[in-house]
Amino acid sequence: MNIGPIITAGIAVLVIITLINTARIVPQKSACIVERLGKYSRTLNAGFHILMPFLDRVAYKHSLKEVAVDVPPQICITRDNIAVEVDGVLYLQVVDPVKASYGIENFLFASTQLSQTTMRSEIGKLELDRTFEEREAINHSIIAAVDKASDPWGVKITRYEIKNIHPPESVREALEKQMRAEREKRALIFESEGQRQARINVAEGTKQEAIANSEGEKMKRINEAEGRAKEIELVAIATAEGIRRIAEAIEQPGGSDAVNLRVAEQYIGEFGKLAKETTTLIIPSDLSDVGGVVAAATRLIRKV
Numbered sequence: 001m002n003i004g005p006i007i008t009a010g011i012a013v014l015v016i017i018t019l020i021n022t023a024r025i026v027p028q029k030s031a032c033i034v035e036r037l038g039k040y041s042r043t044l045n046a047g048f049h050i051l052m053p054f055l056d057r058v059a060y061k062h063s064l065k066e067v068a069v070d071v072p073p074q075i076c077i078t079r080d081n082i083a084v085e086v087d088g089v090l091y092l093q094v095v096d097p098v099k100a101s102y103g104i105e106n107f108l109f110a111s112t113q114l115s116q117t118t119m120r121s122e123i124g125k126l127e128l129d130r131t132f133e134e135r136e137a138i139n140h141s142i143i144a145a146v147d148k149a150s151d152p153w154g155v156k157i158t159r160y161e162i163k164n165i166h167p168p169e170s171v172r173e174a175l176e177k178q179m180r181a182e183r184e185k186r187a188l189i190f191e192s193e194g195q196r197q198a199r200i201n202v203a204e205g206t207k208q209e210a211i212a213n214s215e216g217e218k219m220k221r222i223n224e225a226e227g228r229a230k231e232i233e234l235v236a237i238a239t240a241e242g243i244r245r246i247a248e249a250i251e252q253p254g255g256s257d258a259v260n261l262r263v264a265e266q267y268i269g270e271f272g273k274l275a276k277e278t279t280t281l282i283i284p285s286d287l288s289d290v291g292g293v294v295a296a297a298t299r300l301i302r303k304v
Contacts (some may be wrong), residue, residue, distance in 0.1 A: 003262065014103055021053070022050055022051040024044060024048070026046050031094075031241045032061050034057070035059040036052065037055060040098065043097055060101055061098075062094045063094065069111065070089060070090075071090050071112055075166075078124065079127045079231055080128055082171055084166060085164075085166040086166075087162075088115065088119065089160070090111060090159075092149050093155070094155055095155065096244025111153075114146050122138045122142065128171065130169060132165060139161060139162060248266070
């Protein structure tokens with residue numbers, strides 16, 4: 001029986017199995033720690049690698065991506081002795097795979113525990129009301145404390161976020177009443193401010209209206225005064241012009257006789273109107289002397 005081919009096949013299978021066990025493909029953003037005979041040998045980064053058969057082995061595998069770790073809820077006592085339940089999320093990233101492998105047994109568990117202890121310490125420094133306001137400060141304090149402690153572990157703490165702060169039921173009811181009272185107070189303040197502003201606006205509008213009315217009345221009176229002055233001026237000019245023309249007419253041939261006739265007509269006409277308007281009539285003693293009246297009126301016109 002020829003056993004040569006069987007041995008050859010066995011050797012080939014052994015070589016293939018050995019190659020499969022010693023060949024390693026490391027994904028992107030990952031790292032593998034290789035130990036040779038139980039001692040650290042090298043770090044495998046992304047790519048294809050061949051290990052020494054029977055001597056090398058991959059002892060640790062790490063993801064170099066940022067990882068979010070849930071921090072379980074815990075009871076914290078505030079400065080004013082109120083028990084609150086707080087949980088959060090811790091974000092970290094392996095920056096040194098060797099330290100992460102040999103610096104601590106479980107860096108995820110250690111980082112979570114350190115976050116919880118730091119959280120209890122920071123909450124204990126604050127009163128209940130301030131715990132809701134100082135979230136950002138608490139987050140920064142936890143990041144600083146955990147990042148400093150995790151530096152020997154080859155881990156970088158990038159962020160920490162508080163998810164929830166749950167005070168006791170009685171405290172929540174008191175806070176709701178306080179917030180309700182505060183909202184009602186703000187509503188009353190806003191309403192009073194609105195009424196005050198409305199009164200101010202009405203008063204300002206009345207003031208502006210009065211000013212506008214007075215300005216309008218002022219302009220009206222000025223215009224009326226100017227109109228009356230203009231009217232008086234025009235009447236005076238017309239009167240002067242009429243007197244001038246009468247004087248010129250008197251100087252013309254026959255002008256004096258025309259003036260005497262006009263004066264006599266008006267004199268008689270006015271007494272006629274007076275007799276129609278009243279039952280009692282006082283007649284001058286010289287009414288019959290119409291010529292004398294006309295002559296006096298003519299002399300007056302010439303004098304003017």
